[in-house]
Amino acid sequence: MATKNKELQTDVVEKEEVEVVEGAERTRPVKAYVPRADIYETDDSLVIVADMPGVDENNVDITLEKNVLSLKGYLDFQTPENYSLAYAEYEVGDYERSFTLSDEIDRDKIEATISDGVLRVFLAKAGPAKTKKISVKSA
Amino acid sequence: MYRRRPFGYYHSINPWREIEQIQREMNRMFRHMSTGPRVAPGYPAINVWANDEGVVVTAELPGVKTEDIDISVVGNTLTLSGERRPDELKDGEKYHRRERRQGKFTRTFELPFGVEADKVEAMFERGVLHISLPRAEAEKPRKIAVKSAN
Numbered sequence: 001m002a003t004k005n006k007e008l009q010t011d012v013v014e015k016e017e018v019e020v021v022e023g024a025e026r027t028r029p030v031k032a033y034v035p036r037a038d039i040y041e042t043d044d045s046l047v048i049v050a051d052m053p054g055v056d057e058n059n060v061d062i063t064l065e066k067n068v069l070s071l072k073g074y075l076d077f078q079t080p081e082n083y084s085l086a087y088a089e090y091e092v093g094d095y096e097r098s099f100t101l102s103d104e105i106d107r108d109k110i111e112a113t114i115s116d117g118v119l120r121v122f123l124a125k126a127g128p129a130k131t132k133k134i135s136v137k138s139a
Numbered sequence: 140m141y142r143r144r145p146f147g148y149y150h151s152i153n154p155w156r157e158i159e160q161i162q163r164e165m166n167r168m169f170r171h172m173s174t175g176p177r178v179a180p181g182y183p184a185i186n187v188w189a190n191d192e193g194v195v196v197t198a199e200l201p202g203v204k205t206e207d208i209d210i211s212v213v214g215n216t217l218t219l220s221g222e223r224r225p226d227e228l229k230d231g232e233k234y235h236r237r238e239r240r241q242g243k244f245t246r247t248f249e250l251p252f253g254v255e256a257d258k259v260e261a262m263f264e265r266g267v268l269h270i271s272l273p274r275a276e277a278e279k280p281r282k283i284a285v286k287s288a289n
Contacts, residue, residue: 017163036238040228049226051239053199053266080195080269083188090184090199117201117266 018096030075031093035119039099046105046123052095053117060119062112069110070098071119182244183219183268191280193273194250201266202239208263210270212256217272220245252278 018032026032035050048071052060055073063070073095079085101107101123109124179185183198198219200208208221225241228234253275261270 036240037236038226038234038239039236040226040232040234042229042232046235047226049202049239051201051266053201056265080188080197080271083190083195085186086189086194087185087187089179090186116203116263117199 015090015093017093028074028094031091032096033093034097035071035073035095037097044125046125048099048119048121048123050095050097050119050121051117052114052119054092055095055114055117055119057114060112060114062110062121064101064107064110067101067103068098069101069121069123070096071121072096073119181246182240183246185219185246185248191274193254193271196248196270196272198268198270199266200263200268203263203266205263208261208268210259210261212254212259212272215250215253217248217250217254217270218245219248219268219270 015033018034035052037048037050039046039048041047048069050071052073054075054077056076059074059076061070061072061074063072075092075094077092104125106124106126110121111124112119112121114120183200185196185198188195188197196217196219200221200223203221203223207224209219211218220243222243223239223241225239250272255273255275258273259270261268263269
């Protein structure tokens, strides 16, 4: 199986594996990957968009402990029946990534959606931290 | 390799961790020689599952809409193209971090056999694409009976 258009996209499409924390090992026998994420800010919230292909609302966990937000997606993978893997460019596994939240996030107003393997976490900004415009008066 | 902590790393040197790290880096370097997955030469990375009846090609395309995926088969050539659209940001909204690739993609593969083009099926679920390509009837392996000469 040869690819014809190598010159079109030469940048590497590789998944980054989660590094094992010292002294802690994974309990599941699959690899874990760091989902690629975008983060953008709107007027009243911060949105984290993370790629978790193969994950749906039934196998994703979002936890907030102190100020660390952890996103975990668990693999629910079925190999095509009666087929064997002939050629592979990617591996599948769980997804794990954590973000440290600043104080400006309202801990009680965190919402998340997942569709087409993309997780979106909406973090509402706490009241006083909403963007304030400071007008400058001439003296 | 990438996320070596700037501090603390040299304070508590654990030789096993060092070795694991080196091993991981070696694995990365020699990936193309090993039996593990090759590095994809383009987006998206694909996996190919095969049996006598045909192949199943899978690709991870998180966030791509079904209508933005284009699959075409001519003879034994499969072309997968499409577009990954970014979230539309309003005025005043800004990105802090962008790691997810966006834009158009195309990949072309040569399959090891001709395909029954009108029986190709594709399913897109949870951001994962499955394309099932049945082998052309004429190209299926045939069992040859061996007759004895007497």
